[in-house]
Amino acid sequence: xxxxxxxxxxxxxxxxxxxxxxxxxxxxxxxxxxxxxxxxxxxxxxxxxxxxxxxxxxxxxxxxxxxxxxxxxxxxxxxxxxxxxxxxxxxxxxxxxxxxxxxxxxxxxxxxxxxxxxxxxxxxxxxxxxxxxxxxxxxxxxxxxxxxxxxxxxxxxxxxxxxxxxxxxxxxxxxxxxxxxxxxxxxxxxxxxxxxxxxxxxxxxxxxxxxxxxxxxxxxxxxxxxxxxxxxxxx
Numbered sequence: 596x597x598x599x600x601x602x603x604x605x606x607x608x609x610x611x612x613x614x615x616x617x618x619x620x621x622x623x624x625x626x627x628x629x630x631x632x633x634x635x636x637x638x639x640x641x642x643x644x645x646x647x648x649x650x651x652x653x654x655x656x657x658x659x660x661x662x663x664x665x666x667x668x669x670x671x672x673x674x675x676x677x678x679x680x681x682x683x684x685x686x687x688x689x690x691x692x693x694x695x696x697x698x699x700x701x702x703x704x705x706x707x708x709x710x711x712x713x714x715x716x717x718x719x720x721x722x723x724x725x726x727x728x729x730x731x732x733x734x735x736x737x738x739x740x741x742x743x744x745x746x747x748x749x750x751x752x753x754x755x756x757x758x759x760x761x762x763x764x765x766x767x768x769x770x771x772x773x774x775x776x777x778x779x780x781x782x783x784x785x786x787x788x789x790x791x792x793x794x795x796x797x798x799x800x801x802x803x804x805x806x807x808x809x810x811x812x813x814x815x816x817x818x819x820x821x822x823x824x825x826x827x828x829x830x
Contacts, residue, residue, distance in 0.1 A: 596638040617632060658710065663704075741760050744787055
């Protein structure tokens with residue numbers, strides 16, 4: 596966030612007034628005086644002072660997207676000492692929590708936020724928010740098996756909802772499949788493939804609703820844009 600916008604959102608002055616405070620040398624970022632207009636700060640981790648007084652946002656929801664790698668759990672803490680998704684983000688002093696879960700061996704898109712209303716909206720079964728995955732499975736999938744995935748399979752005695760399934764390609768005995776589900780049962784995608792006898796060797800979530808993981812590197816995170824936040828809230 597630009598420094599003048601941050602000062603304005605803290606209620607200290609207008610953006611134009613904030614620019615004046617900056618050029619007059621009355622603003623410090625992390626104990627260093629800043630006089631350059633257009634300075635960017637990390638509004639969650641940087642300390643900003645105006646006239647030697649620390650300022651802070653009154654209340655700001657945080658929205659982060661993480662490309663979760665394999666080998667970590669989608670929780671804030673783990674009693675077994677394993678890495679968690681919190682180890683891959685820079686914000687440490689906020690009450691963030693992941694929305695939904697990916698199992699230990701699954702990678703891909705995870706949203707972390709302190710917005711409880713959005714978390715409820717994205718995870719409540721009645722909202723049927725689509726979640727898209729790319730899976731690599733051993734062997735070739737028969738049309739009959741693809742039809743089963745699309746129409747629903749029994750898990751825990753209950754049929755899963757209909758899903759979208761698209762074969763992306765096959766090479767050296769490995770089939771790449773894109774599957775979109777509308778529920779969030781424990782290990783649902785893996786268990787759906789297990790039901791039809793297909794062994795999943797790789798699984799990655801690429802979309803939640805219309806929010807795409809895109810080119811974000813494995814283990815990397817970033818803040819959502821205002822447009823992306825609006826997309827999620829309109830789901």
